[in-house]
Amino acid sequence: MRASQLLLPTVKEDPAGAEAISHKLMVRAGLVRQLAAGIYVYLPAGWRVMQKIAAIIRGEMDGIGCQEMLMPVINPAEIWQQSGRWDAIGGELFRFKDRKGADMALAMTHEEVITWLAAREVHSYKQLPQLWYHIQTKERDEARPKSGVLRTREFIMKDSYSLDVSYEALQESYAKHIAAYDRIYARCGVEAMMVEGDSGMMGGSVSHEYMAYADAGEDEIVFCRACGYAANVEMAVAGADREPPQSESQAAAGAGAAVDLTVDEVRSTPGAKTIDQVVEFLGLPARAFMKALVVTVEDGAEGRQVMVLLRGDHELSELKLRKALGAEFRLATADEVLAAQGIAPGYVGPEPTTLPVYADEVLRRGHYVAGANKADHHRTGVSLAMVPQATFCDLRKARAGDPCPQCAADLDGARVIEVGNIFQLGTKYSEPMGATFLDVDGKEQPIVMGSYGIGLARIAAAAIEQHHDGNGIVWPPSIAPFEAHLVLVRASDEVQAALAEQLYAELAAAGLDVLFDDRDMSPGIKFKDADLLGCPAQIVVGKRAPEGVVELKDRASGERRDVPVAELALALGELLGRG
RNA sequence: CGGGGUGUGGCUCAGCUUGGUAGAGCGCUCGGUUCGGGACCGAGAGGUCGGCGGUUCAAAUCCGCCCACCCCGACCA
Numbered sequence A: 001m002r003a004s005q006l007l008l009p010t011v012k013e014d015p016a017g018a019e020a021i022s023h024k025l026m027v028r029a030g031l032v033r034q035l036a037a038g039i040y041v042y043l044p045a046g047w048r049v050m051q052k053i054a055a056i057i058r059g060e061m062d063g064i065g066c067q068e069m070l071m072p073v074i075n076p077a078e079i080w081q082q083s084g085r086w087d088a089i090g091g092e093l094f095r096f097k098d099r100k101g102a103d104m105a106l107a108m109t110h111e112e113v114i115t116w117l118a119a120r121e122v123h124s125y126k127q128l129p130q131l132w133y134h135i136q137t138k139e140r141d142e143a144r145p146k147s148g149v150l151r152t153r154e155f156i157m158k159d160s161y162s163l164d165v166s167y168e169a170l171q172e173s174y175a176k177h178i179a180a181y182d183r184i185y186a187r188c189g190v191e192a193m194m195v196e197g198d199s200g201m202m203g204g205s206v207s208h209e210y211m212a213y214a215d216a217g218e219d220e221i222v223f224c225r226a227c228g229y230a231a232n233v234e235m236a237v238a239g240a241d242r243e244p245p246q247s248e249s250q251a252a253a254g255a256g257a258a259v260d261l262t263v264d265e266v267r268s269t270p271g272a273k274t275i276d277q278v279v280e281f282l283g284l285p286a287r288a289f290m291k292a293l294v295v296t297v298e299d300g301a302e303g304r305q306v307m308v309l310l311r312g313d314h315e316l317s318e319l320k321l322r323k324a325l326g327a328e329f330r331l332a333t334a335d336e337v338l339a340a341q342g343i344a345p346g347y348v349g350p351e352p353t354t355l356p357v358y359a360d361e362v363l364r365r366g367h368y369v370a371g372a373n374k375a376d377h378h379r380t381g382v383s384l385a386m387v388p389q390a391t392f393c394d395l396r397k398a399r400a401g402d403p404c405p406q407c408a409a410d411l412d413g414a415r416v417i418e419v420g421n422i423f424q425l426g427t428k429y430s431e432p433m434g435a436t437f438l439d440v441d442g443k444e445q446p447i448v449m450g451s452y453g454i455g456l457a458r459i460a461a462a463a464i465e466q467h468h469d470g471n472g473i474v475w476p477p478s479i480a481p482f483e484a485h486l487v488l489v490r491a492s493d494e495v496q497a498a499l500a501e502q503l504y505a506e507l508a509a510a511g512l513d514v515l516f517d518d519r520d521m522s523p524g525i526k527f528k529d530a531d532l533l534g535c536p537a538q539i540v541v542g543k544r545a546p547e548g549v550v551e552l553k554d555r556a557s558g559e560r561r562d563v564p565v566a567e568l569a570l571a572l573g574e575l576l577g578r579g
Numbered sequence B: 001c002g003g004g005g006u007g008u009g010g011c012u013c014a015g016c017u018u019g020g021u022a023g024a025g026c027g028c029u030c031g032g033u034u035c036g037g038g039a040c041c042g043a044g045a046g047g048u049c050g051g052c053g054g055u056u057c058a059a060a061u062c063c064g065c066c067c068a069c070c071c072c073g074a075c076c077a
Helices: A021-028 A044-063 A077-083 A111-121 A167-187 A246-252 A275-282 A318-325 A334-341 A456-466 A494-509 A523-533 A565-575
Strands: A032-036 A039-042 A074-076 A095-097 A103-106 A130-139 A154-164 A192-196 A207-213 A219-223 A230-232 A265-268 A290-297 A304-311 A329-331 A357-360 A368-371 A377-382 A390-393 A412-426 A436-438 A444-446 A448-455 A484-488 A514-517 A537-541 A549-554 A560-564
Touching: A021 A032, A021 A456, A039 A044, A044 A130, A044 A154, A044 A167, A044 A456, A074 A077, A077 A103, A077 A111, A111 A130, A111 A154, A111 A448, A154 A167, A154 A456, A167 A192, A167 A207, A167 A412, A167 A448, A192 A219, A192 A412, A207 A219, A207 A230, A207 A456, A290 A334, A290 A368, A304 A334, A318 A329, A318 A357, A318 A390, A412 A456, A448 A456, A484 A494, A484 A523, A494 A514, A494 A537, A494 A565, A514 A523, A537 A565, A549 A565, A560 A565
Parallel strands: A192 A230, A304 A357, A357 A390, A484 A514, A484 A537
Antiparallel strands: A032 A039, A074 A103, A095 A103, A130 A154, A154 A448, A192 A207, A207 A412, A219 A230, A219 A412, A265 A377, A290 A304, A290 A329, A368 A377, A412 A448, A436 A444, A537 A549, A549 A560
């Protein structure tokens, strides 16, 4: 491809509002343009990256016997009503009516279509297992698109589905996907880790998420270098705290502290409503406090209130609380808190309270400062021995430094991008949608299903997050828009131009993806563009063209060396890792 | 959906507080000089200041409503 003819609109300045590095670089390098919130145009170079990622995914999916097909984005409402998701999913599902007034939906994933297909075409255990996939646009009316291509309302996903005769058989399909996914990320040059997931709206029981390390990621995981345990912080088991409660270490240190945590006493804390403010006011660490949240449980027509207790320095895992309650919940409004506890948020405490209490495990021990249920006052010496109705459970988010729940080593933490996930759906869709088969005994059974997704753009973005420098993107060779960027320094120099043309023809003939910068522009612009775009090899035809020598630059290391034209093919092969 | 912010040439932004001739840098066009790390000189093109309404002799600027986009939160196969 000739740069003089390629639509590659590079820009010098970061786009307004962009924060994620991948977002800035994808726009600056001329890979994408935003049409509307969370809706992007893939420009030629960006689309090449997507196609390369798709090709790697295809290869690996085909490799485990998964069959490619194509399912429609437009779905009749009927199948979504059958699966129950028409009602279960809120505004995230794009809905519209066709000209006849029939309800339609834009598919956000394809379980319904797959199950519809399976119900019609799969009848016997002899046809199973089946592995089906497609690479198709997904539509989701995200509440908040963000971070460029990381969270969008329209995106391309590889989604595959397994159909099996039993849960045991499903394990095999699941294992095949795990193996394929590991290879896909490795081949794309993205470092990702499999963690336990929450199955969320997909339903089912077992699920895992593939997480790629990136500061721009919106998820956080903890993982153990010693034993390999890894989980989303929402999910991860928060092990016991190594340190004793603050009140015990304070007691051990002897008397004389300004505030004795073990003494039951009401103290005036005017204006101090948040943990940070009370910490400041009393001069105690956050872990000396107990924070009381009042939440409204939405398991009846009218919500009921429940008090949730966490240590001051811990964060609530909403997922864990949802599981403990067995119902959805939300933070209570100020009015609800006042009605339920008789005090406005800010000074709520468990002593006394008539509400059901759910307390995090670490609060079993120790004395804490808690709200005094009186405006502008907190109370010391509060221990949960005073709250007999308290139910203890693991409610807090795990964090780096916590002991690993499997081997007790220290957990590490990382921000991550979710680049894929796999679910054991079971019969969640096959039962309501009547996707059954006859087993060996002639008995009708629901098909046991799994679903497996990978977002292509997220792989591209994660690759950039993991591989870039101050000058631009440093693509892994496997997914770079071009393998080599041939830079003609002086287009007006006949010798240089002739040599560049010759190399362009030869490299292309050798099957290499080459971008030939034949533009008549100042060299600085060309070099900057080449670094920004980030193709792994740069071949610079310049001063030494008359001798038949060009410069080969390794984008990743920045190393450059002069190479006689005759040796270029070999040197390029080495640089690109083709041996 | 709640909170905050922004909207001015293609891009990034200033101007708005205190109403009075619409600006800069980059990009673009033409001519010339340059030519290995986003060159220089000269001459140009390009804007209903997000939209509608209001106040005023006069609105980019003040007021109201709406829209779009961004950020935080809620939500998230």
